[in-house]
Amino acid sequence: MAESSSHQQQPVASPSPPPPAPISQTPGLRASRLTQVFDQALARTLRANSYANFAGCFPTPARHVPASLEGVWRQLNAKLEANAKAEFEEIIAERDAIPHLNELDRLVGDARVRKEQGGENHDIQERAVPHTLGAEDLYKAHLTPFLQEAQSTLNTRLEATNTENTELAQTVQAQRLEIEQLLSRLGLVVSDIEGAAAAATQFSKEHHIRQDAVQMDEEVRARPGL
Template identity: 75%
Template sequence: MAESSNTRQPSPSPPPPAPISQTPGPRASRLHQVFDQALARTLRANSYQNFASCFPTPARHVPASLESVWRQLNAKLEESAKAEFTEILTEREAVQHLNELDRLVGEARARKESEGENGEGHATRAAPHTLGAEDLYKAHLMPYLQEAQATLNDKLEATHTQNAELAQTVQTQRIEIEQLLSQLESVIGDLEGAATAATQFSKEHHLRQDAVQMDEEVNARVGL
């Protein structure tokens, strides 16, 4: 008996792609790691010792309060940096795109290994008509994702370099401030010495005038 013409044939359309995971994959995790390292280096550059050296008077008289301000400043800096980084990742959908890049690279690597095992010298490409619109779109998007990742890595590296230069600038300015304070203390010492000498001279001058006046009075009485 012939099969019914109503029997459905398997659809040639490919199955829908699996949803992209929101959990950071290898590249997204590495991006988080690079950011955390750069932020940690920035916070280490703003150590309490460097911070206190810019405020010697509060550091000498109210060190506990100054340290509390320093901790709040670092905490606010860390919180703001992480919030801005998270906002950028969300706006650019960086985690999803990097995860998709991981998937595409993994599939390409698997095909290459499969071709090597089969002894094929040329790549076996999937027929375009068997791919869904999303797969075609992502295949064209992969070079852009790679370029975006390279650009982001360059920006992170540039930020790290700028942070190191900023730390060096802060250190140089701290040394200049210490030199100016040392010169100011020397000038204050000279002024205090000059004031002491002027006071001593004034006292001796008054004593000399008193002695002359007493001598004139004695001479005047003797003359009488």
């Protein structure tokens, strides 16, 4: 009797599938690739704004105060890099991109495994009558709608990822345009400074001639008999 009671108390395995594993916050394959693409695009942007190109827009400061101009260039590039990375990280956090991309990696892997397993039994399922199939074959047959739903979800998330990548590319392009506008404004400022310096030099010369004329007039008046 004790053996029978012990046998009846053995736990029965649950027919429900185990819950999915928690999504990791560590960047997976697609998340790492997204970060790599962003870093490469940002590096190309910074290389395009080299000091040689920057100094070519401001020949006068480059000739007279090259150290100061190089400092401005370094600060500009550092600010651009910091702002771009901060905005990228903010977008990643707002969109919860890393868990979504990791989930996408998992779905793709599961779909690939299930497709391979389904392909092995495809010919058998075509020839077999449903009531002659075993439990495993019936399970795989009923799993097809879920696989189709997973594929649909995968396609939707892929489209969302492509949209986000496009938005990131547009953001980088807008920042490049902002740099070009800033360089243009700096050129206008330098032109204004050069014009002001030339006007100040001209005024100094004219003022000096006027002072000489006043002094000569005073000397003539001071002579006796005139």
